[in-house]
Amino acid sequence: MKKCDAEKIRIADYNYTLPSEKIAKYPLEKRDASKLLLFRDNSISTLPFSDIAAQIPESSLMVFNDTRVIHARLIFEKSTGAVIEVFCLSPHAPRDYSVNFQQRTACSWHCMIGNAKRWKDDVLQMKVSVNNENVLLSARKIESNADDVIVEFSWNNPGFTFSELLEIAGKLPIPPYLNRASEARDDETYQTVYSAVEGSVAAPTAGLHFTSEVMRSFRKKGIQSARVTLHVGAGTFKPMKSETIGDHDMHMEFISVSRETVQALYENENNLIVVGTTSMRTVESLYYLGKKILLQPDIQPEELVVFQWEPYGEENPVSPKLALKSIIDYLIRNNADQLLAFTQVMIVPGYTFHYPQALITNFHQPQSTLLLLIASGIGKYWRDVYDYALQNDYRFLSYGDSSLLWLTANQAI
Numbered sequence: 459m460k461k462c463d464a465e466k467i468r469i470a471d472y473n474y475t476l477p478s479e480k481i482a483k484y485p486l487e488k489r490d491a492s493k494l495l496l497f498r499d500n501s502i503s504t505l506p507f508s509d510i511a512a513q514i515p516e517s518s519l520m521v522f523n524d525t526r527v528i529h530a531r532l533i534f535e536k537s538t539g540a541v542i543e544v545f546c547l548s549p550h551a552p553r554d555y556s557v558n559f560q561q562r563t564a565c566s567w568h569c570m571i572g573n574a575k576r577w578k579d580d581v582l583q584m585k586v587s588v589n590n591e592n593v594l595l596s597a598r599k600i601e602s603n604a605d606d607v608i609v610e611f612s613w614n615n616p617g618f619t620f621s622e623l624l625e626i627a628g629k630l631p632i633p634p635y636l637n638r639a640s641e642a643r644d645d646e647t648y649q650t651v652y653s654a655v656e657g658s659v660a661a662p663t664a665g666l667h668f669t670s671e672v673m674r675s676f677r678k679k680g681i682q683s684a685r686v687t688l689h690v691g692a693g694t695f696k697p698m699k700s701e702t703i704g705d706h707d708m709h710m711e712f713i714s715v716s717r718e719t720v721q722a723l724y725e726n727e728n729n730l731i732v733v734g735t736t737s738m739r740t741v742e743s744l745y746y747l748g749k750k751i752l753l754q755p756d757i758q759p760e761e762l763v764v765f766q767w768e769p770y771g772e773e774n775p776v777s778p779k780l781a782l783k784s785i786i787d788y789l790i791r792n793n794a795d796q797l798l799a800f801t802q803v804m805i806v807p808g809y810t811f812h813y814p815q816a817l818i819t820n821f822h823q824p825q826s827t828l829l830l831l832i833a834s835g836i837g838k839y840w841r842d843v844y845d846y847a848l849q850n851d852y853r854f855l856s857y858g859d860s861s862l863l864w865l866t867a868n869q870a871i
Contacts, residue, residue, distance in 0.1 A: 463770075463808065466702055466704065467702060467830070468701060469698045472826075474841070474848075481853075482856070485647045491506070494506065494513075494862060496862050497861065510675075511676050515729065518729045519683070519723070520681060520683045521684050522685055522733045523662040523665065524652055526654060526655055526657070527661050528546070530545055530628060530631045532544040532624075532628050532629075533629065538576075542572065542573050546568075550565075550566040550568050552565065560619050560620070560621065562616040565620050568606040579599065583596050587626075588626055591617070593623065594615075596612045596613065597609050598610045631660065635855060650666060655687045655689075662734045664737075664818050665734055686715045687712075687740075688713045688737070688740045689713075703804070706827070708766045708803070711801055717796070717797070720789070730813050732813075738814060738817055739801060739805065744782060747785060747797065751787075751788045763801070781812070805830070805834050806830045807837070811834075815865060817835055817865065818863075819861055820854075820858050821861065822855070835863060
């Protein structure tokens with residue numbers, strides 16, 4: 459599909475009516491008690507999520523996003539009584555998430571500011587109690603951009619990392635469409651049971667249904683699993699306000715994929731099930747990263763970026779397997795265990811999929827980039843799937859029910 463054709467897609471064509479009562483504000487008491495909508499061979503059925511292993515072929519490789527949601531919302535109160543929210547989006551310096559989290563005196567982040575008009579050039583401060591010690595955490599604006607503000611955080615006790623301070627002082631950022639404040643229980647229920655790598659400001663919610671029992675059922679059947687990391691940004695909730703998607707800017711997100719996972723994908727590229735749209739975007743980004751490496755063997759780390767419209771109007775495509783092989787060779791040449799990159803890839807109807815055969819995902823908002831991704835995978839049947847879910851009392855959005863969608867559209871050879 460050409461870029462110019464993709465850009466002309468009308469957002470209004472991917473709309474449906476979502477009654478507020480269909481939005482699940484809280485999760486079920488047991489994660490895997492949710493419904494699972496099965497879409498395969500253009501037919502739709504319902505089964506319990508706990509039975510999902512029976513629907514996955516034994517030869518499959520399942521890919522999970524192991525990102526962990528951070529306490530990204532910091533609430534400062536000024537001496538005037540004004541409350542300022544500093545919402546940490548992504549690291550600025552150091553740029554590497556793990557390095558930034560381990561800083562012990564200062565670091566800076568790209569942030570969104572709540573009640574921004576009340577914060578001029580003064581330094582915000584809050585006292586944080588950590589293990590019976592008081593730490594003074596300060597925030598100073600150092601640069602304002604169109605989409606965010608760069609904020610420098612500093613603290614007066616090097617005995618604590620920024621990760622530790624954020625965990626104690628910050629609040630978990632649950633989705634705005636839940637229309638409620640975060641609660642203590644969200645600290646557990648809004649994390650996947652396999653979350654491991656800190657960095658997201660939103661959960662990869664397709665994974666919220668999985669339990670240790672479900673994971674054991676996969677292993678018992680001989681189904682393999684692999685992990686990727688994509689740190690979900692606040693842009694996942696960004697509404698598309700333009701008439702066509704050509705005027706919508708996709709957010710840039712950090713991804714990390716181990717050499718072991720790339721090798722597993724290489725060996726199982728025709729038997730791949732991805733858990734969530736974030737895993738889908740990560741795995742598909744590997745094709746374009748691998749192609750860049752193939753064409754530029756000495757590519758620099760900062761050039762490992764997949765841009766929004768890169769997949770459309772692609773020239774000189776390579777085989778998906780060769781793209782993965784080029785990443786493996788690149789990591790071996792550089793004695794590296796992890797591929798670190800950024801992706802802005804936007805998957806819309808007309809996109810050519812390179813790896814996954816099926817997607818496990820929740821039900822998404824109308825006129826969202828996530829719904830466009832669903833439509834790109836199952837074509838016109840997205841309406842049948844969503845109509846069925848609405849008519850059969852499915853619960854929608856982050857804490858809602860799940861679906862297993864076998865892709866029907868545009869598979870690369």
